[in-house]
Amino acid sequence: PTVEPDALRTPIVAVLGHVDHGKTTLLDTVRGSAVSEGEAGAITQHIGATAVPLGTVSDMAGDLVDPTDFDLPGLLFIDTPGHHSFTTLRSRGGALADIAVVVVDVNDGFQPQTIEALEILERTGTPFVVAANKADTTPGWNPRDGSPIQASYESQSEAARSRLDENLYEIIGDLSDEGFSADLYWRVQNFAKNVGVVPMSAITSEGVPDLLAVLMGLSQRYMKEQMAVDTTGPGAGTVLEVKDERGFGATVDTVLYDGSVRAGDEIVVGGTDGPIVTEVRALLQPRPNAEIRVEKRFDKVEEVRAAAGIKVAAPDLDDAMAGAPIRVVRDRDCESVIEEVESELAEIQVSTEEEGVVVKADTLGSLEAMANALREAEVPILRAEVGDIAPRDIAVASTANKEKHRVVLGFNVDVLSNAEPELDESEVRLFDDDVIYQLVDEYEAYVDELER
Ligand code: GTP
Ligand code: MG
8 A cells, every 4th residue: 555655754764883984974975064074073972863855865876766766755864973872772662763874994894883783783673784984995996976886896996896895895704793694785685684785985975875775775665664654643752862952941852753742742751750741842853954963053843753853842851861761642641651651761770789880871771781781791780870970879889898899880971070089089990981891891800800
């Protein structure tokens, strides 16, 4: 059965990968802006969202995407910082993203965050493609800006081609080591079984048409059923970030993955002290092709439908948590929506014990991922919370009986300035890292050392 185009939900595409491998530059190329250049130290600090309409996709992809073949409205890209865990991107039942792009620098190959990304995609069963980026840095490469990759590849010298081939086969081999059968995308028949690798350059745009075509094809072929949902019902989303906005106070940058949200809607948002019930004062929408993270000119809108990146302004959002659920109540019973949010929060709630370590993380999703990793390593947890390291955390950690438990494990968080003297004076050891398994490894090495 054919579905009206405007009744289809926009697929959510997460862009993941190691620091500096080119995620933001790739999105810049797609949206024709230059967010990456404007970033402090060119490092993405927060998760962002960009709605790219089908028209933009087909303009970029040229002959490879015929817009009349598609009835999806476009793609909603989520940019993630490489130094950060994108585990925030969780939604009810698993991954927030419908599909993902794992960006790998062809010269640098697999790195810790590449592996972390693949592990999470595997666990959540999210289909993905690999963008083998920076092909233009291959020695002797002769750029053909904006060209599909095969034409560009054919026009290269023998030496450049074999150099690129070597790097690509290394990536395919590394994927296989991680348990994924992969091949160059034009050899892949069944994208549900095999991972397609798309050689490309975010700087010269070579191969970007191919990547967009593969993403559109994947969404259209495998996700159409999932996209044919009612986007007018009460909305469900995930908080990406809590941000103060002049004139509005605390607002939440949200990815709406289901239904709709309207100005005036009653909403329930997960907060540090339980669900927050409030009313939408304003919906601030970034313009098409604009990145919510850096957008300054939002359009005030009355309604948005999934999937979308939207800034929600409402009273009492100060304690909202990154990674927490947000739900529209509308014609439902508010109590039942509160229960829904509570049970989703409880799902993420970490079980704690009488004796163990203190864990702090930047988002609910990363806290959950930390707790899973620690459980696998059989490390007990005394206290686990979202937020920066505060004096109270040090105080709690210092009460542990065993030396190996007098520690705070911080993932992507800062030590609050008033907690620093306390940390210096106490016996509490701080471990911080921005890769979860490295953090756990460091802690385990420390315990081994103690017990030797
Ligand atoms: P984080 O957000 O910090 O994780 O990094 P990122 O993956 O978003 O990387 P970003 O897009 O900021 O790119 C990092 C650097 O690589 C920048 O200097 C880019 O100009 C450069 N770069 C990205 N893609 C390409 C490419 O295809 N070719 C070349 N030559 N340079 C690239
Ligand atoms: Mg970036």
